[in-house]
Amino acid sequence: MVLKVENLRVGYGKIEVLKGITLEVSQGKITALVGANGAGKSTTLMAISGILPFKEGSMELDGRRIKRIRPDEIVSRGIVQVPEGRRVFRGLTVLENLQLGAFGRQKDRTVKEDIERVYRLFPILSERQKQEAGTLSGGEQQMLAIGRALMAKPKILLLDEPSLGLAPLVVEKIFDVLLKIQAEGVGILLVEQNARWALEAAAWAYVLETGKIVLEGEGRKLLMNTQVRKAYLGE
Amino acid sequence: MSHLETFLQQLINGLTIGMIYALIALGYTMVYGIIQLINFAHGEIFITGAFFGLAVFSLFPSLTQWNSVFTLVLMFCAAMAGCGLLGVVIERIAYRPLRKAPRLACLITAIGISFILQNVLMLIWGPVDKSFPAFFKHSALTVGALRITFMQGFIITTSLVMMIALRFFVTRTMLGKALRATSEDMTAARLMGINVDKVISVCFLIGSALGGAGGVMYGMYYNTISFHDGYLVGIKAFTAAVLGGIGNVPGAMLGGIALGMLEGLGAGYLSSAWKNVFAFLILVILLLCWPSGILRKSRNE
Numbered sequence: 001m002v003l004k005v006e007n008l009r010v011g012y013g014k015i016e017v018l019k020g021i022t023l024e025v026s027q028g029k030i031t032a033l034v035g036a037n038g039a040g041k042s043t044t045l046m047a048i049s050g051i052l053p054f055k056e057g058s059m060e061l062d063g064r065r066i067k068r069i070r071p072d073e074i075v076s077r078g079i080v081q082v083p084e085g086r087r088v089f090r091g092l093t094v095l096e097n098l099q100l101g102a103f104g105r106q107k108d109r110t111v112k113e114d115i116e117r118v119y120r121l122f123p124i125l126s127e128r129q130k131q132e133a134g135t136l137s138g139g140e141q142q143m144l145a146i147g148r149a150l151m152a153k154p155k156i157l158l159l160d161e162p163s164l165g166l167a168p169l170v171v172e173k174i175f176d177v178l179l180k181i182q183a184e185g186v187g188i189l190l191v192e193q194n195a196r197w198a199l200e201a202a203a204w205a206y207v208l209e210t211g212k213i214v215l216e217g218e219g220r221k222l223l224m225n226t227q228v229r230k231a232y233l234g235e
Numbered sequence: 236m237s238h239l240e241t242f243l244q245q246l247i248n249g250l251t252i253g254m255i256y257a258l259i260a261l262g263y264t265m266v267y268g269i270i271q272l273i274n275f276a277h278g279e280i281f282i283t284g285a286f287f288g289l290a291v292f293s294l295f296p297s298l299t300q301w302n303s304v305f306t307l308v309l310m311f312c313a314a315m316a317g318c319g320l321l322g323v324v325i326e327r328i329a330y331r332p333l334r335k336a337p338r339l340a341c342l343i344t345a346i347g348i349s350f351i352l353q354n355v356l357m358l359i360w361g362p363v364d365k366s367f368p369a370f371f372k373h374s375a376l377t378v379g380a381l382r383i384t385f386m387q388g389f390i391i392t393t394s395l396v397m398m399i400a401l402r403f404f405v406t407r408t409m410l411g412k413a414l415r416a417t418s419e420d421m422t423a424a425r426l427m428g429i430n431v432d433k434v435i436s437v438c439f440l441i442g443s444a445l446g447g448a449g450g451v452m453y454g455m456y457y458n459t460i461s462f463h464d465g466y467l468v469g470i471k472a473f474t475a476a477v478l479g480g481i482g483n484v485p486g487a488m489l490g491g492i493a494l495g496m497l498e499g500l501g502a503g504y505l506s507s508a509w510k511n512v513f514a515f516l517i518l519v520i521l522l523l524c525w526p527s528g529i530l531r532k533s534r535n536e
Contacts, residue, residue: 080427091419100413103427149427
């Protein structure tokens, strides 16, 4: 499956945040979106998920145009987001959070197996399944947020800053799982402040600056780019 | 009657009306929990339930023993279905278009809807008090000097059953879980594929249906209803919801019962003419000293 976004423009009121973005995400690959704070990375993901309306532009899934559809319809077509700041349902238990991830396919008999699958990816969640999500540590909440999104059986997973505020050891664990998910054939659009890792893992990457894509290319090649090194890798 | 017995008697009387407050308070709190709107029309929805019940009753004028249970069940069904539908329709036409508008706009709309409903009730059923049929008239259980009428028992148990059913719905069913998730973080809920518009409709449906059931109980208990009763009782139930912590479902139940009992004790020991004063005194004191209520809703903002 290939998700194509073309000439996407999004704004809040009169302020235009995205000024015509074109990008492509395909199944089984990691695509990275890097850029400074306020460049419009989260806005891009929220627009793809159907939370923010397009002012202009189009979205194509496997060559079929999708227009103005509700967020739940986007999810049921296999595009699922893990939002920035994790946003797990704090007052609900770990298990309930996972069940809600599969909300759109309640009649599916495989939901239970999928929960087991998430527990295999993140064993700590299985130990904590009856605990309220708000009592989990930051890293565990991130694992839950990813697990919850996986419950929707995504073909394309949108990840917004999954490593934000987490200890390096936890980040490593989460990145390992992302590689596993990718290997299973899921396409990942990764927004990451940890640009080094993102670019290393990404088959293709886009650099976003104030609402425009200023650079794109293979992840490893961008890693060599002096401009990128200066701006995002602190060199 | 001994001291203790008087106290217990007032407590039982208070508990009965408290259960009715609790049922209505649930509607306020559920709606507030999900869209942060104080639905001022809810008091009118509640009393509309009583009128729906009355309308059904007038279809069955002759009350034989059997017939009366059947009629009662039918009255509850009509009130709950009618009010549930009314709540859904109000949300759809009056609140949903304002979802992104400032909160004050919604609040004023809610007050407007409340006036409209009040006037519609007056147009249909007239401005004078209507007498409401009495059920289980003379049956009562007496323990010493304590008297629990069958009616009180009926109101208390029926409300309890409804609350337990609600609790089951909210904690055990997927839709109930989606309701909790949506009230916690609407955007995250949408990202998980939950159709929040549907969830909000369900919330109005259930809250209003419970209010409608409360309306029939109110009519049965006091035997007269009037088009403007919704206002006063509604504000009291709102006080109960604030008392328990607005947005908190168990809190609304507790708050309703607590308010009813305080009112009962106040009416019993001081004067029943003052019972409304207690309710509002509690509201004022609460807003001053303890605005988050007994069971504070855990929020992360």
